[in-house]
Amino acid sequence: xxxxxxxxxxxxxxxxxxxxxxxxxxxxxxxxxxxxxxxxxxxxxxxxxxxxxxxxxxxxxxxxxxxxxxxxxxxxxxxxxxxxxxxxxxxxxxxxxxxx
Numbered sequence: 436x437x438x439x440x441x442x443x444x445x446x447x448x449x450x451x452x453x454x455x456x457x458x459x460x461x462x463x464x465x466x467x468x469x470x471x472x473x474x475x476x477x478x479x480x481x482x483x484x485x486x487x488x489x490x491x492x493x494x495x496x497x498x499x500x501x502x503x504x505x506x507x508x509x510x511x512x513x514x515x516x517x518x519x520x521x522x523x524x525x526x527x528x529x530x531x532x533x534x535x
Contacts (some may be wrong), residue, residue: 443482443493445497447494448494448522448525449493449522449524450492450493450499450522450523451489451490451491452489452491452502452519453487453488453490453518453523454487454488454491454515454518455487455515455516456457456513456514456517457512457514457521458487458513459486459488461509461511464482464488466489467480467490467502467505467508468531468532470505471490471531474494474501475482475494475495475496475498476492476493476494476499476502477492477493477494478490479491479532479533480531480532481533481534481535482535489520491498491523493525493526503518503520506518
């Protein structure tokens with residue numbers, strides 16, 4: 436008889452966050468990318484034409500909640516008015532990047 440170690444599966448989620456306010460030109464994307472990396476999240480962040488910032492992040496529910504809390508404040512110089520969360524299907528991204 437062979438002994439099999441139980442597989443540990445961590446529950447993963449993917450969320451889109453649309454951040455509105457004064458969030459462009461204040462280092463939001465680079466700061467968000469660093470925070471996501473520190474939290475072990477995968478996905479991306481980009482500026483949108485309407486002046487908002489879009490984040491798609493995948494990882495543990497706790498880490499995503501931490502990133503959302505960070506996005507509600509943003510980096511120094513940002514003034515966040517609203518964060519709209521939308522749950523998405525998992526994609527299996529391997530890293531977090533800034534998109535242009």
